[in-house]
Amino acid sequence: MHARAAAATTTALLGAAVVLPAPLAHAAVSTDQPLVIAHRGASAQAPENTLAAIDRAARLGFTWVENDVQRTKDGKLVVIHDDSLARTTDVEQVFPKRAPWKVKDFTAAEIARLDAGSWFSARYKGARVPTLKQYMNRVSRNHQKLVLEIKNPQLYPGIERETLKTLSNEGWLGPASVRRKLVIQSFSADSVRKVHSLRPDVKTGFLGTPSVAELPAYARFADQINSSHTTISRGYVAAIHAFEGPHGKPLEIFTWTVDTAADTRRVAGLGVNGVITNKPDVVRKALRES
Ligand code: G3P
Ligand code: CA
Numbered sequence: 001m002h003a004r005a006a007a008a009t010t011t012a013l014l015g016a017a018v019v020l021p022a023p024l025a026h027a028a029v030s031t032d033q034p035l036v037i038a039h040r041g042a043s044a045q046a047p048e049n050t051l052a053a054i055d056r057a058a059r060l061g062f063t064w065v066e067n068d069v070q071r072t073k074d075g076k077l078v079v080i081h082d083d084s085l086a087r088t089t090d091v092e093q094v095f096p097k098r099a100p101w102k103v104k105d106f107t108a109a110e111i112a113r114l115d116a117g118s119w120f121s122a123r124y125k126g127a128r129v130p131t132l133k134q135y136m137n138r139v140s141r142n143h144q145k146l147v148l149e150i151k152n153p154q155l156y157p158g159i160e161r162e163t164l165k166t167l168s169n170e171g172w173l174g175p176a177s178v179r180r181k182l183v184i185q186s187f188s189a190d191s192v193r194k195v196h197s198l199r200p201d202v203k204t205g206f207l208g209t210p211s212v213a214e215l216p217a218y219a220r221f222a223d224q225i226n227s228s229h230t231t232i233s234r235g236y237v238a239a240i241h242a243f244e245g246p247h248g249k250p251l252e253i254f255t256w257t258v259d260t261a262a263d264t265r266r267v268a269g270l271g272v273n274g275v276i277t278n279k280p281d282v283v284r285k286a287l288r289e290s
Helices: 051-060 108-112 130-140 159-170 173-179 189-198 212-219 234-241 263-268 278-290
Strands: 008-010 019-021 035-038 062-069 075-078 145-150 184-187 205-207 224-226 272-277
Touching: 019 062, 035 051, 035 278, 051 062, 051 130, 051 272, 051 278, 062 130, 062 159, 075 130, 075 159, 075 234, 130 145, 130 159, 145 159, 159 189, 173 184, 184 224, 212 234, 212 272, 263 278, 272 278
Parallel strands: 035 062, 035 272, 062 145, 145 184, 184 205, 205 224
Antiparallel strands: 008 019, 062 075
16 A cells, blocks of 8 residues: 555644554654755756756756756747746847747747846856756766656646656666656646656656645655745654655655755754755755754
């Protein structure tokens, strides 16, 4: 049985009368340091979701990076956070009559013309919105590992299958990769469930903070519950760890977006498995000093 635990008990940690399965023996707060995941790359130091941002993370010594995948008008997968190109590119200058400049309304060739670096700093002028293929090539070259977010999947029917296809083409769905260096996550439970049904071997994460009572349902298709750091408590993290995910291991939690030493110390103390951060150097320093 997924999400199983031995016997029902009430946990005082939750501060509410929630009946929970007894924690698994291995679900105690971990003494291991959490993984540090560079959010959109090292996005405090380089333009988010660009090759420069993951290169920057690599140079700082960070293996894990996070990104966001969406789809162009002509069906190409690209790495960008917003559903509009306006904030992180010069699209308003290049295509002034194309408001509201949605990713889904531009071809890959049009997007390839855009400058995705100058908004951040003149130093990054000429950085591009990478295709997922380009991005995976670079992550591979850097020997990095990836938390890939399917962003706004409701806008892109079929994006789960297409994403998996690209990952497969780029050599990211072999047994070793699936086991060690890939998580696919989304705020959409339907999207995460779809990924799990298409490739049950791939590790998945649900972005959000479902109630404890809902966790068993999520544990059928998600290995991780990845919550905002502002929404979690020690009791919630313990509750997550008390359930088994679809691969028979305790559910994990990668929390986001943690950019200060104080917040790092707090979430590390809660026992989270990963810290997703725009400032991986700040988080690493705080963890080393704690
Ligand atoms: O990985 C967690 C985080 O990326 C979710 O929020 O909006 O930055 O994609 P967002
Ligand atoms: Ca994201």
